[in-house]
Amino acid sequence: MSIEPFEIHLPQATLDDLDQRLLTTRWPADDPGATDWDAGPSPSYLRELCDHWRTGYDWHAREAELNRFKHFRAVLGGTIVHFIHERGRGDDPLPLVLTHGFPDSFTRFLKVIPLLTDPAAHGGSASDAFDVVVPSLPGFAFSELRHQNLFGIGDLWHHLMTDELDYRRFGAHGGDWGSTITEQLARNHPGSLVGIHLTDVPFWHAFQRPPDLCPSEQEYFATQEHFMMKEGAYAMLQSTRPQTLADALNDSPAGLAAWLVDLFQRWSDCRGHIENRFSKDELLTNVMLYWTRQAVASSFAPYYDITHAGAPRWMLEKAKEWVGSSSRVPAGFALFPKDLSHPPREWAERFFNVQRWTTMARGGHFAALEEPELLAADIRTFFRPLRGLRPLRGSRTLHGVAPAARVAPAARVAPAARLRPRDGSRPRDRG
């Protein structure tokens, strides 16, 4: 199937309608001057943000910025998938797929793309360059949601990277849903992945509580439970009553902004002031991708999938299968202090072949937007020792052959010694 270049262009009628709705926003009868974020977004900040949206925010300028990246769309298994594909500048760029989550979008990675594709221009070495692929999750921004559920997205990405983009082996990075999907890639296609880099341990592993938790893991479970009770209502609602919630959010741009921006404030390392981390324009461009694409309902699909349709059983089976038999694909973790969860390394090692574990000094859930340099440096360092283990480019003559057959067995099981990082971080062997 063909990949087609794509340019973002929103219909004027959609923008006009948005303008009209913002102009006639009916605000709640709360104190409009209240500045606290105790029960939801600060009413005064929300009004300020929406005022900027209507009078200061310039979509056409933001659209032009987004279009400076190379966008494509491909039909994968009958579904249109949108992605950015930027070639690296260096002798031998390593292909890398970056996967976002909720409540963000492909814009999560816009700041790290240049740092990864052209490290030489940003104080790094050209030998660390990556070919970067940033897809929009099905049902987000310009990707369709058809029949795939959350558990098929990893396969979809593999299809994109190998069959469509003709890469033989590649790396993957993600956080939030992106880490769940990146893990699927490593589990289902270990021969294609040189390594995976995550900013969290996919949260659903905690659906099953092993009997032999060490103290730091017990603490992790306790804080996770506390988080769900205190902050988890958004996820509970999105998984149990997504239609009811979407009815309101898809009909009110200010309401949608409130829902999404609330999470950016709470989950970032912003010290209480959201604009310490994100400009209004950054926040609004992300909201625009949900609003104008009417994507909020479909963006809830992963929350539904992970709790319905046999998913819990699927996960428990997988978890059993995976515990104690950590995937051979090397995994690197970069943990940011203000992210939602703070898993201990012991927990990660139950499910992953942990080769690098970095505890960052600052940053939060949206690390790629908040601390692009820190994140890019960690990704470069993690993949540096893994670069030698590939032929990267597939050969067109291999098309039509089952993907598993296209990976030489020797490449699939890399010698452990070669997988160890050379940066001094201590890999931990597992029995």
Added chain:
Amino acid sequence: MSAQRFGIHVQQTVLDDLARRLERTRWTTFPRAEHAPGHWKTGTYPKYLHELCDYWRTTYDWRRQEEALNALPQWRAKIGTADLHFVHARTNALRSLPLLLLHGWPDSFFRFHKVIARLSNPDAQFGDGVGDGAAFDVVVPSLPGFGFTGPVALGPEQPARRSAELLWRLMTEVLGYRRFVVAGGDTGSVLAQILAIDHPDAVVAIHLTDIGWHATLGLDPSSLSRPERRYVEDSRKAFQADGAYAMLQTTRPGALATALSDSPIGLASWIVDRFHAWCDGHDVDDSFGREDLLTNVMIYWVTNTIGPSMASYFASARSPSLTPDDRVERPVAVALFPHDIGGIPPRALAERTLNVQRWTEMPRGGHFAALEEPDLYAHDLVQFFRPFVAGAGAGDRAAQQERSDVHRAV
């Protein structure tokens, strides 16, 4: 302290604005919904919501509803910083007792519109002598934060107790009653219990349709018998399956308030989803009728009070007024409707926190029993409260005279 006569008159601009919003609704469908008829699995069934919206736009007549509401004698009273709205339907019966009816979320004073006449004149309404000559002066307030009372600054300390205090002042200082009875469900149950605990001299007895979350989910499971534990465990599971609305409202109500204030269809979906979840049967129209469903939604919309109504969960969760150690010593009737949230608890569980004198397990009905099964509900209230009428009424002549003066004065 005095009350002013009150009538509902929504400005035409509000109705015109609503019509425009409904017309431009941006519909959306959650992709996982299987659209079999009557399907509400992922939220409000989209086909139903479309039909309800059409009905709202083309058939529903707010002015007619407004007229019907204004047939109820309504008042507003300034108490502290609150401007409390209430219906006050007095009986002509010689033997009478004041009855305070307290609604919950997501309903309104409208919850009781079908039972007011049944209670202020039971003999005429039921025609079977059930009242035995006794009847009630019925008082139905819009709770602080709700409907035509609107937002009330209650402070951070035990806001539900502060709400109850306002209601007590309404009954005693404004209306001049010395002794009265209280009935309610949902938030109304919590407030009725607080009133009975804080004012046992004034509150003769209370009638509840649920025992309250503090008396189920708040308990230490190790202290419970097996049936109690099973019930609490089932409640917990039910909460996990369909309690997200409550979790959101207790933790981040402000994250959703903007959308629900701005989108009438979003508001209708949020509210009607609950009416569907807690009705008896599978057809929300059969249980309530579209007119009543929409009038209840309209009360939230025209007063723009969905935000404050949700915020009351948040505030109460931060500083709860009732704990499992609190006990109501005044006589309590519990009338349980099988499709209410959590189903029917074991009586022993209720007796831990309530002095249960009457226990009725109803054959049908749900959370909004006064709307869905008004006869069953009103009949149970009359049966329970009738023995208290003579005593209370006889000692209250002076007070009745006094409050008559109050009403004449305004």
